[in-house]
Amino acid sequence: MLFDDLFAEAERQLNVCNSCRYCAGYCPVWPALELRTAMTQGDITHLSNLCHDCRDCFTACMYTAPHEFDINPPAIFTQLRERTYAHYVWPARVPAVLRGRRGLAAAFLAIGALLVALSVLTTGGAVFAGPQTGSAYELIGHLLMIAIVAVPALWSVGVMFTALARYWKDTHGQFRDLLNGRAWAACLNQSARMTHQTGAEEGCAYEENEPSVNRRRAHHLVMYGFLLTIVSTTSAAVEENFFGQQPPYPYLSVPVITGTVGGIMATIGCVVLIRLKKRSDAFQTTPTMRRADYGLLWALLALMVSGLLVLLTRTTVAFGPILVVHLAAVIVAFGIMPYTKFVHWTYRVLAVYKDNLERTRSRRELVKV
Ligand code: SF4
Numbered sequence: 001m002l003f004d005d006l007f008a009e010a011e012r013q014l015n016v017c018n019s020c021r022y023c024a025g026y027c028p029v030w031p032a033l034e035l036r037t038a039m040t041q042g043d044i045t046h047l048s049n050l051c052h053d054c055r056d057c058f059t060a061c062m063y064t065a066p067h068e069f070d071i072n073p074p075a076i077f078t079q080l081r082e083r084t085y086a087h088y089v090w091p092a093r094v095p096a097v098l099r100g101r102r103g104l105a106a107a108f109l110a111i112g113a114l115l116v117a118l119s120v121l122t123t124g125g126a127v128f129a130g131p132q133t134g135s136a137y138e139l140i141g142h143l144l145m146i147a148i149v150a151v152p153a154l155w156s157v158g159v160m161f162t163a164l165a166r167y168w169k170d171t172h173g174q175f176r177d178l179l180n181g182r183a184w185a186a187c188l189n190q191s192a193r194m195t196h197q198t199g200a201e202e203g204c205a206y207e208e209n210e211p212s213v214n215r216r217r218a219h220h221l222v223m224y225g226f227l228l229t230i231v232s233t234t235s236a237a238v239e240e241n242f243f244g245q246q247p248p249y250p251y252l253s254v255p256v257i258t259g260t261v262g263g264i265m266a267t268i269g270c271v272v273l274i275r276l277k278k279r280s281d282a283f284q285t286t287p288t289m290r291r292a293d294y295g296l297l298w299a300l301l302a303l304m305v306s307g308l309l310v311l312l313t314r315t316t317v318a319f320g321p322i323l324v325v326h327l328a329a330v331i332v333a334f335g336i337m338p339y340t341k342f343v344h345w346t347y348r349v350l351a352v353y354k355d356n357l358e359r360t361r362s363r364r365e366l367v368k369v
Pocket residue numbers: 016017018020021022023024057058060061062063071073
C-alpha cells in the first residue's frame with residue numbers, strides 16, 4: 001500500500017473508532033485518539049507506535065470483517081510501524097554488504113575470519129591455544145578488542161538517535177518538550193512495568209485471541225535479561241578500569257552473576273515469545289513484520305546462548321572458537337541493529353513519553369477552564 005493510501009486507510013478506521021469508543025479503557029491509544037478531532041500523518045504515526053499490539057481491540061470489535069467497516073487496528077498500526085522504522089532511519093538502507101541472509105552469513109564469516117587473523121597476528125594464535133586466563137582479551141588484545149566492538153556499536157547508536165530525532169520532529173515538533181521530568185518519570189514507570197501490554201484486565205489477547213499474561217511476562221524476561229547483560233559488561237569495565245581487576249572474574253562476581261542470570265532470563269523469554277508468535281493470529285499483522293519478529297527473537301537467542309557458552313567453556317579448549325563465534329555475532333548484530341525490529345522499543349518509549357506529556361498538558365488545560 002502506498003504511504004498516502006496507508007494513512008488514508010488508518011484515518012478511515014480511526015474515524016470509526018472515534019465515533020464508537022468502545023475500546024476506550026483498553027490502552028492509551030484510544031484516549032489519545034479522543035484528543036484529536038483532525039489527524040495529521042504525525043498523529044497517526046504516534047498512535048501506531050503507542051499501540052503495543054495487545055490485540056484486545058480486535059477481539060472485542062463488532063466491526064471487523066466481514067462487516068463492511070473492516071476494522072483491524074492491530075494490522076493497520078503494524079503497517080504504520082513498519083513504515084516508521086523504514087522512513088526515519090538514515091542512511092535509508094542497511095549497508096549493501098549486510099543485506100539479506102546471504103549478506104549476513106558472509107559478514108558473519110568474514111568477521112570471524114578477521115578475528116582469527118587478528119588473533120594470529122597480535123597474539124600468535126591465542127584463539128587455538130586453549131584456555132590460558134579465560135579472559136576474552138587474550139584472544140586479540142585489549143585495545144583491539146574494544147575498538148572492533150565499539151565501532152559498530154557507536155555507528156548503531158548514532159543511526160538510531162538520528163532516526164528518533166527525525167521521528168520526534170514529525171510527530172511532535174519541539175525538541176525542548178523532551179525535557180519534561182514528570183512525563184519522563186511516568187513514561188519510565190509504565191515502560192518498566194509494560195503496563196500498556198496488559199490490554200483489558202485479564203491480559204492481552206495475542207495468544208490465539210485469548211486473554212493471557214504470558215506475552216507480557218516473556219517480554220519482561222527478555223527486557224530485564226538483556227539489561228542485566230548490559231550491567232554485566234558495564235560492571236566488568238568498571239572493575240577493570242577503576243579497580244584494576246583484570247578478567248576473568250570469579251563465578252561469584254557482579255559481571256558473571258548478572259551475565260549468567262540475564263542470559264538465562266533472555267533465553268527463556270525468547271523461546272516463549274517464539275512459541276507465542278506461532279500461536280498468534282497472522283491476520284492481525286503483516287508477513288514482513290512477522291519475519292522481522294522471528295528474526296529479532298532468533299538473533300537474540302543466538303547472542304544469549306553463545307554468550308552463556310563462552311562463560312561455560314572458559315576453562316576448556318573450546319573457549320577461543322566459541323568466543324570468536326559470539327564476538328562475530330555481536331559485531332554483525334550491532335552493524336544491522338538500526339534496520340531490524342530491535343528499534344521498536346525506542347519509538348515506543350518516545351510515544352509513551354509523548355502520551356504522558358499530552359495527558360499532563362490536557363489536564364492542566366482542563367483545570368484552567
Ligand atoms: S476497534 Fe472496534 S470496538 Fe474498538 S473502538 Fe474501534 S470500532 Fe469500536
